[in-house]
Amino acid sequence: MSQPLGRAKGPGPTPHSFLFVSPDDEQKLKVGEFITYPVSLGGGQEEPVLSRITERRPVRLYPNAFSGDPQVDPNRIAAMVGYQGRSSELFEITAEVIGYYDRQLKDFVNPRVPPRVGTPITLAENTYLSDVLSRCKPDDTGAATIGWLLSRPQGEVPVAIDVGAVVSTHLAIIASTGAGKSYTASVLIEEMMRANNRAAILVIDPHGEYNTLAELPNAKQLCRDGYRPEARIYAPGDVKIRVGTLERGDLRYLLPSVTDRMDYMLGRAYRQAQNLSRQRFNSEDRWTRAELLGVLDRIDEDAEDNFDKGTIQALRWRLESTIKTGKGQIFDDQEQTSLEDLFRPGRCSVMQLNQIDSREQQVIVAALLRRVFTARMRTKNGEVGPDSDYYLPYPVFILIEEAHNYAPAGVDIVTTGILKKILAEGRKFGVGVGLISQRPGKLDSDVLSQCNTQILLRIVNPIDQARVRESVESVGRDLLAELPSLTKGQAIISGAAVNTPMLCQIRPRYTRHGGAEEDAPRAWVTYADSALARQREQDSALLQPTGRRNRLYKS
Amino acid sequence: MGVSLGKIVKSNSHTDYICQVYGRNEFDPAPGVENYALGTFVRIELEGGKAGALVGLIYDTVLLNPDFGRLGPRLSPETELAMFTPDYLNERAVLVGITAIGRVKADGDVFQGVPLLAANSDAQVIQMTDDEIRAFHAYDGALHLDYLPLLAHMDHPLALHLSLIVLRKLGRLLPECATELAVLSDDLLWRTQIGPLGGMQ
Numbered sequence: 001m002s003q004p005l006g007r008a009k010g011p012g013p014t015p016h017s018f019l020f021v022s023p024d025d026e027q028k029l030k031v032g033e034f035i036t037y038p039v040s041l042g043g044g045q046e047e048p049v050l051s052r053i054t055e056r057r058p059v060r061l062y063p064n065a066f067s068g069d070p071q072v073d074p075n076r077i078a079a080m081v082g083y084q085g086r087s088s089e090l091f092e093i094t095a096e097v098i099g100y101y102d103r104q105l106k107d108f109v110n111p112r113v114p115p116r117v118g119t120p121i122t123l124a125e126n127t128y129l130s131d132v133l134s135r136c137k138p139d140d141t142g143a144a145t146i147g148w149l150l151s152r153p154q155g156e157v158p159v160a161i162d163v164g165a166v167v168s169t170h171l172a173i174i175a176s177t178g179a180g181k182s183y184t185a186s187v188l189i190e191e192m193m194r195a196n197n198r199a200a201i202l203v204i205d206p207h208g209e210y211n212t213l214a215e216l217p218n219a220k221q222l223c224r225d226g227y228r229p230e231a232r233i234y235a236p237g238d239v240k241i242r243v244g245t246l247e248r249g250d251l252r253y254l255l256p257s258v259t260d261r262m263d264y265m266l267g268r269a270y271r272q273a274q275n276l277s278r279q280r281f282n283s284e285d286r287w288t289r290a291e292l293l294g295v296l297d298r299i300d301e302d303a304e305d306n307f308d309k310g311t312i313q314a315l316r317w318r319l320e321s322t323i324k325t326g327k328g329q330i331f332d333d334q335e336q337t338s339l340e341d342l343f344r345p346g347r348c349s350v351m352q353l354n355q356i357d358s359r360e361q362q363v364i365v366a367a368l369l370r371r372v373f374t375a376r377m378r379t380k381n382g383e384v385g386p387d388s389d390y391y392l393p394y395p396v397f398i399l400i401e402e403a404h405n406y407a408p409a410g411v412d413i414v415t416t417g418i419l420k421k422i423l424a425e426g427r428k429f430g431v432g433v434g435l436i437s438q439r440p441g442k443l444d445s446d447v448l449s450q451c452n453t454q455i456l457l458r459i460v461n462p463i464d465q466a467r468v469r470e471s472v473e474s475v476g477r478d479l480l481a482e483l484p485s486l487t488k489g490q491a492i493i494s495g496a497a498v499n500t501p502m503l504c505q506i507r508p509r510y511t512r513h514g515g516a517e518e519d520a521p522r523a524w525v526t527y528a529d530s531a532l533a534r535q536r537e538q539d540s541a542l543l544q545p546t547g548r549r550n551r552l553y554k555s
Numbered sequence: 556m557g558v559s560l561g562k563i564v565k566s567n568s569h570t571d572y573i574c575q576v577y578g579r580n581e582f583d584p585a586p587g588v589e590n591y592a593l594g595t596f597v598r599i600e601l602e603g604g605k606a607g608a609l610v611g612l613i614y615d616t617v618l619l620n621p622d623f624g625r626l627g628p629r630l631s632p633e634t635e636l637a638m639f640t641p642d643y644l645n646e647r648a649v650l651v652g653i654t655a656i657g658r659v660k661a662d663g664d665v666f667q668g669v670p671l672l673a674a675n676s677d678a679q680v681i682q683m684t685d686d687e688i689r690a691f692h693a694y695d696g697a698l699h700l701d702y703l704p705l706l707a708h709m710d711h712p713l714a715l716h717l718s719l720i721v722l723r724k725l726g727r728l729l730p731e732c733a734t735e736l737a738v739l740s741d742d743l744l745w746r747t748q749i750g751p752l753g754g755m756q
Contacts, residue, residue, distance in 0.1 A: 058755065061754060081752065083744055083748040084744070086737065147626050326653075
């Protein structure tokens, strides 16, 4: 049992908080730090009650004048006027009660009364914190040890988040640009790819910054007993979406300037193409681009007035110029990337969407999410077997970068509906989503609030902070106040995957980081140096005649 | 047995007594200045000691001197004056203020706080010994300072300093309680030394 650092003073400003006083000589009682006090549970049983420091307020300070000369230690002034007390600083510290850990419930139980006045307050011990903060132990199946408790030395209190909870109740990684979003996501992926998890992960990567995950198989820390994680990087042209899997809304979203009349004609053609597909393949998603255009042509032939003909021709032109199929194109009439290729336990697939138009990106993601959700639903309900396109016999996790592009606030786009559906129902079918965004203010608040585990890194923008505050209920205001002051790699972790919100230091990556920004000054200097060197080379070449010239000169 | 310091000559209230310190030739041995220093624990005998004694603390010292302000020339030197008018010389006195902080009964029982009984005029004032001070504070297996709030709230400029002197003295006499006493001392030290200079408290 460690020495008490303070003594309880009384109830705090909120029903579940209390005040204690401490000189905190060793500066251990930081905001966010965990402390304990004993509580009797009857029958001689005593348990430590875990609490978190939310505020520290000095109650004893030297007069300002004592610090008037930076060269003079105010303690010397105090000693000079006769104060030789034990501590010139005294703090009134507010702590929020989390509760004592009930091992049967596997959760904290709030004792509902503050500690008695004078109750000793101790710093929570590392072993105790390791035991109760995380839902699982490092190396357990389902544990992702992404770092350690920020207030403790490196590795003393590992933070292991519950992968099961992340997959079933979804995740949000929110941070300003440069705060370490993709780094944190990559650490989480590494942990999920460990031998004890062997997750089936797909990363939607609009910026092509996750390509270094290709090094996953070489990370020795992740290999065990013959297991070696796989990584597949799908370059922008590598992923194929079968045209037939596109919905009418997808087509409408992709086509530029579609009028209501064109939309009506598109609807007619789409339904007829689906009917044809159903007749031929007993499935309505096998129609081709050519078939859709053929249906449009037949509607054109049957059209009685020139106005309709003009509309159909305009729609046809839009479809031909926008939906391109074949080699090198994302959309294809027959081919589509197999779900079993994209998702396999122990495999991390990265779908790079850079160089692709943003609307196309959204349609690709929507089509893929729909397919994955349908596949999991049908497989789980026993409707399809191993020979089906929709056979996906294990849970999957999809990590979506720049999520605000797929579920923007205030407007419904092609991806919004399916994302909300997965967030609401994915738990039943084993489809987990991780949303990564640097602009939570631009992210749909319903979508954000349905992500039950949050990893929050530095957020400076007040609008983004406000959105996080209103959407993330599990994090206290004291921790949210830390958001702008977090440094790179420091994160607030809260929600379903941990037992209580905490400040965490994300561990170093095993694979190289690919999301770092370009070092512009270094690039400029390097370029200028090499240009200068080339120039010098050219100049010196003129000044030093070759031997042949010398010979010519002689002759 | 402690040194006899003097007699109660006046009281300002139930707990505030004035004691005239024995002068030269008034008591043998005559008390020295160190015996009636500020913060000295004293016993004020109740009915000659039959009803026990009040326990008090010397909180102030006042010098009486009728000669003060008489700046005119004297016809006789002071040594000769002493021979002919000894009463006149006795008008010079040292008075000490004593605040009653408890009582020790005749059977040795201790009570701290405002005593119910009051001392009479001419009651003997005796300096308490270290053992008596220990017995007054350490009983029932614990250190008691029930009277400290009375001291802290005395309407006197030296009240906090008096408390500090008491705590330091007790820290020396009861080293086993030094840690607890240091907590109180530290607070008083801050309030007496740093607070008046503008420190936050």
